[in-house]
Amino acid sequence: MNLRWDRESLYRGGSGGSGERPRRSPRALLVLFGVYVAFLLTLHAYAQVTVERIVNSQKEPQNWLTYSGDYSGRRFSTLDQVNTTTVHTLAAKWVYQTGATGKIETSPLVVDGVLYATAQDDRAFALDARTGRPIWMYQYPVPTDIRPCCGHVNRGLAILGDKVFMGTLDAHVIALDAKTGNLVWNVTSADYRAGYSYTVAPLAVKNLIVIGVSGGEYGIRGFIDAYDAATGERKWRFYTVPGPGEAGHETWEGDSWKIGGAPAWNTGTYDPATNQIFWPTGNPSPSNRGEGRAGDNLYSNTLLALDADTGKMNWHFQFTKHDEHDWDATQVPVMIDAGSKHLIAQANRNGFFYVIDRSTGKLILANAYGKVTWSDTRDAEGRPVAKKEASPTLEGHTVCPGALGTTNFMAPAYNPKTALFYVTARDQCDIFSTAPQPYEAGHAYYGSAYFPSEEAEPYRGYLKAIDPLTGAIQWKFEHTSPTWSGVLSTAGGLVFTGDAEGNFVAINALTGMPLWHFQMGGAVYAPPMAFAIDGKEYVAIAAGSALYAFALP
C-alpha cells in the first residue's frame, strides 16, 4: 500500500470510498487516529534523552550521549567485549561515506541503536548503527562567503529530548528533530562576516544547549552561549573578554578588548554535583602578536568554571598569559576523581599538562609532556611563565612547541581502571616572524607568520600516557608522523586512536603496545567512540571522508 492511497482512504473515511461498506464519520475517524497516535507517542516518550540519562550515562554504556561520552570529558567506555584478548579479531562492520571533502572531525553520538554525527560543510545525519544505513541527512545552507580558518569542519552534535543540536559555520545554532532531521529552530549568535563561526559540538546541560564560538584569527570578541533547548531562546552569554566595568577588563590595553579573541571552540565538561560548567578558551587576538594588547588578556587561554544556570563565573585559571604563539587552551578539560580529590586535568597546547583542583581553581601541577622551549620559570602559583625572548621577532626565530601546539583539538581520554590520561602529542617547533596587520572586520588577524623550521628535527607524533597525579609520562607510542586523531579508552584495557597514515589502532592501555590495526584509506582528524547494540560492542571513528564501525565477528 502506498502512502498516498493510505492518506486518501483515511480522509475519505474508509476503504477507498467504494460505497459497499457503511461509511464512518471522517471526523470521528480522525479523532480516533489522533488518540491512537498520542497513545503511541506516550509509549515511546521513554526513548527521549533526558538530562537525567546524560547525568547517569554510566547506567547505559551501550549509548554515547555527549561529545566525550559523558559529562566528565574522559572519553571512556565501560564496554569490555573488545579487550586485550579479543581485539585481534576486531573487524570492520560498515563504512558510511559522507561524500564531503576536507577534514572530518566528528565524534558521533549513539542513542538506542541510532548513530548521529556530522560531516564537513555542516551536514548532519542519522544512521542505523548496526548497518551504517542512513535514516536521514540534513545539509545546512552554508553561505558561500564564509572563510573559516581551518576548513569547513564540525566536531559533532549534542542531543537532548527529541532533538539534536548543531553549531554552524556561519555562527547559528540549530535544532533538528532527532527522528527526521527536520529543522526545528535556527538562531543567529553573531555575524559570520566579522569572523564568528561554530565548529564545536555543543553540550546539553539541564534544559540548555551550551556552545562556544570560533574565530580567534579574526579579532572577534569571544563568548560562550546557552540556549533554551526547546525554543532556541538565548538564556545567557558569557563574554570571554570582559567589557568595561567587568573584572579582568583591566588586563587589556586600550580598546584591544573589543577585538580580543578568546574563542571557545571545543566542548567543555559539566559537574552535576556543583552545577558548574568547565569550558576552556582560546588565543587572544591577534594570535601571534602581543603589541597593542599589553596585559594578561583575560580570559583568553583560560579554564572557566561557570554556573550552569546563569553563566556567572565562579573561578578561572589562565594557562598562558598574554599569549603570542596561538596556544589556544581549548583542549577538553577532563574531570578526574582521585580519592577525596576532585580534579580537572588538561593536556594544553602550550606543552604543559595541568592538574587543577576543580573546587577552587587552584593549580596542583604543571608538567611538560612534550618539547617546550618557551618557559623555564614558574610564577608564585607554579604556573609556567613565558621567557621574554620567546616573543616573535621580525627576522623570525624558533619556539617549541610550534603554533599547532603539543596537542590541539584532538580529544584526550582518561581510563579510571589504569588511572592514566591518554593524549595525542607532537614535537614540532615553528619559526615565528612578526607581520603586523591592522584590524579589519572579517579579515585574518594573526600579527605574525609562523612555519615549521625545515632544518630542525623532523616532526614527531605520539600517543602519550600520563599519570595525572604526578604528571609523569608512563609510556609513549610513536606514530610514523604526527596525527590529529583523538583517543578513546575502554574497560577492555585498550586505547584506540588513528593516525595520519589512515590506520585505526588498538593499543594496550597499560603498556602502550599496539595489538591490532586496520587501514582506513584516509588520514584521521577525529576521535573514536564506542557503543553497543543487542549485546555487541562497536567502536567507531571517522577517517578520510567516511565513518567506520568495527566489532568482533
Place this chain on the structure above:
Amino acid sequence: MIAKSSIFLPQGRTALAILVMAAAAVCSADDRNPFANDPKAAKAGEYEFRINCALCHGLGAHGGGRGPDLTRAQKKHTHNDAEMFQVISNGIPGTVMPANGTNGQGVGMTDEEIWQIITYIRSVEMKAPAKPVGNAEHGKQLFYGEANCSLCHTVAGKGGRVGPELTAVGGSRTREAIIDSVRNPSRRLAWGLTEATKEFPQEYETVTVVTGDGTEIKGVALNEDNFSVQMMDASEQIYLLDKDKLRSFKKSRESMMPVYSPNLLSDKDLDDIVAYLISVGAK
C-alpha cells in the same frame, strides 16, 4: 586559532582545473591591480606574504627550499598581474602551489589582500632577468655522463628512478636551493608521495631493513606507516614489507645521495648542471 596544518595539502588536480576554469571566467572583470605601485599596499602585502606564502617562497620572496624565487624578473607561470592573481587564487595544477584558502594554513586571502601581495612582489622583484650562470649544454652532458646524476634522477623522461624526478626542479626551486641539495643532500630531504588527506608528504628517507630470512635491503622509502613500508633499492627493485616480519627496521635522514663535494664536482661543473636544470625547468 584552530588547527592549521603546517604543510599544505594539495587538492585534487581535477578540482583545481575546474577552479582555474571557473575563476578565469569570474575574474576577468577584475584583472587590474588596484594598488599597483602603492607603497602602503606593498607593505601590507609584505605581511600577508609572510603569513601566506613565506613557508615555501621564503620570508623575503627569495624562494625557500620548496618554492621558486619570486624576485626573479621572469616567472614561469605568470606574465602579468592578472595571471599572478589567478595563480594565487587557484593554485597551479600539478605542482604543490595550492589554491588560496586550501592549504590548511590560515584563512586564505581576500581579493584585496591578493592584490596587496602582488604589489609587494612587484616591489621586490628584479627589473631585468638575471644573467644566466653556467653552460646548460655542458651541464646536460655532465648530468647524463660523468657526474652520474641520471643514474638515480629522471629529467624529461630519461634517467634513473630511485631519486626524485627533476624535470620541474629548475623552475620551482632557486639556484641556491638546488646547489645546496647537491652539496648537502641530507640537509633538506626531498618530498616524495603526497597523499590527499595526510598532513606531511613522504620524504626521501633512507631505510635499511633485515628481512626474516636475514637479507639486508637498503633503499629509499616510497611510503611508510606504522605497520608496513614500501621501498626501492638502488637497483630500482620495489619491496613491499610488513614491519612485524622484519628482523630489523632502521630509518635514517642521511640521504642515499652521495655528498657532491667541490673536489668531486667543481663549482663550475655544478653551475653547468644547475643551468641545464633551469633551462629544462623553465619550459
